[in-house]
Amino acid sequence: LPNSGNSIRRIFLLFYASRGHKVLPSASLVPDDPTVLLTIAGMLQFKPIFLGQVPRQVPRATTAQRCIRTNDVENVGRTARHHTFFEMLGNFSFGDYFKKEAIMWAWELSTTEFSLPVDKLWVSVYEDDDEAFVIWRDEVGVPVERIKRMGAEDNFWSSGVTGPCGPCSEIYYDFHPERGCSDADLGDDTRFIEFYNLVFMQYNKTEDGSLEPLKQKNIDTGLGLERMARILQKVPTNYETGLIYPIIEKASELAHVSYSVADDSTRRGVRTGRLLGIKGDGKGNPEGAFSPSIAQKVIELSTEIDPDMLEDALSSGQENGCTPCLSGKDAFLLYDTYGFPAEITIEVAEESGVKVDMDGFDVEMENQRRQSQAAHKAVELAVGTDADLAETIPDTKFIGYETLSSAATVEG
Ligand code: ATP
Ligand code: MG
Ligand code: MG
Ligand code: MG
Secondary structure, eight states: OTTSHHHHHHHHHHHHHTTTOEEEOOOOSSOSOTTOSSOOSGGGGGHHHHTTSSOOSSSEEEEEEEEEOGGGGGGBTTBSSOOSEEEEEEEEESSSOOHHHHHHHHHHIIIIISOOOGGGEEEEEETTOHHHHHIIIIIIOOOGGGEEEEOHHHHEEESSSSEEEEEEEEEEEESOGGGOSTTOOTTOTTTEEEEEEEEEEEEEEOTTSOEEEEEEEEEEEEEEHHHHHHHHHTOSSGGGSTTTHHHHHHHHHHHTOOHHHHGGGGGGOHHHHHHTTOOTTSSSOTTSOSHHHHHHHHHHHTTTTOOHHHHHHHHHHHHTTOTTEEOHHHHHHHHHTTOOOHHHHHHHHHHTTOEEOHHHHHHHHHHHHHHHHHHHHHHHHHHOOHHHHHHHSOOOOOOTTTOHHHHHHHHO
16 A cells, blocks of 8 residues: 555665665564663664664664653643654664765655655754754755754753763654744644654763763664654544554444544553443453454554564474474563463464464463562562561651641651
8 A cells, every 4th residue: 555554664664775774673672771661762772883882783774663652651642643652764874874864865755755745844953953954954955944943852862861862853744834934833733743853863971961972973763654654644643544543443343432432532542442331352252351352453453564573483483393383482482571462372373273382381480480489589588578677667656746747747
């Protein structure tokens, strides 16, 4: 399909592949990085390269990275553009090209490959980044009234409190150019949507908050797949794109409630599902959960970006001689690390005629339980049990009747 999520992803990766970028896979949602809990952007897997801690394997790379932003949870369902889980398409330069190429290519991709009309595009630059401003104005030819200088909150990007960072430049799509330029505000989401961010990664923010220049200047970008799909598919929210709408339709079917009636509440998952009146699994089993049916739909939608995880495990299970069987270890890894419920693994495996070694799975689960008990014991040995601890604490005396102010303090 021309403007489908899959075709947007393919166009993006091909565009950069044909400009010398190596297409690399999406990294784990759980990064090997103590400064963030989850993968919030495409750059995380490259952080050690940006910081010069490991040598680059290639000078340029491009990825389609699944991201989770828990800091956007409050926005979900309230704005039409924020998800907790979304896909970021990115192009990266490791000490290779810098601002000019990044800007020129982002513009070319947007206006030729995605055919966005040039008079509907606005850009922002960091307030004192004259270099980026001049490239947009003179090399690309964006009229100055559509280039906005913005402060650090929007236009200085960093992945965490410390680490690689730098000024950035964003491209916005204007749904209402007829409103004119004079008092346009890029933060007005009834009119604009940011879809592409180009980070000129040239500093490392240290513990004390100071910025030290990195050895090399890098490029890190992110284009939101769901947002581009919304623009190209001309739908009013990201939820109505082909990337998400089939999930809503499935939920509507299980709940016997149409999306227009459900309005903005379908978006908040299981609790809302029950409020909508989905009984049991929605398929007649009153004891069942309905989320596996939804999950099945999500899996169908994500096979193009993520065909491998379960399939790799299935074929390695076969190589290890337990044909046709998925090892308990692999099933447990899918469960414990990647969050696949065992029932889903069994269902998908069965579709390929493969059995799952659930006895092996139970053994892994038991090991896991023992390990965490042992860890608990070790902590008890070191600091004592709660009961031991309680014995060492002197009796507390209530003095609230005598001194009101300290009573207030106790109640907090
Ligand atoms: P916004 O200002 O809309 O919150 P952002 O500036 O926080 O977006 P970036 O950190 O620049 O986003 O991420 C790069 C791109 O990823 C964005 O331009 C956007 O297309 C996409 N993106 C960011 N956050 C989300 C989200 N919560 N859901 C969907 N797409 C997102
Ligand atoms: Mg944001
Ligand atoms: Mg922004
Ligand atoms: Mg941004």
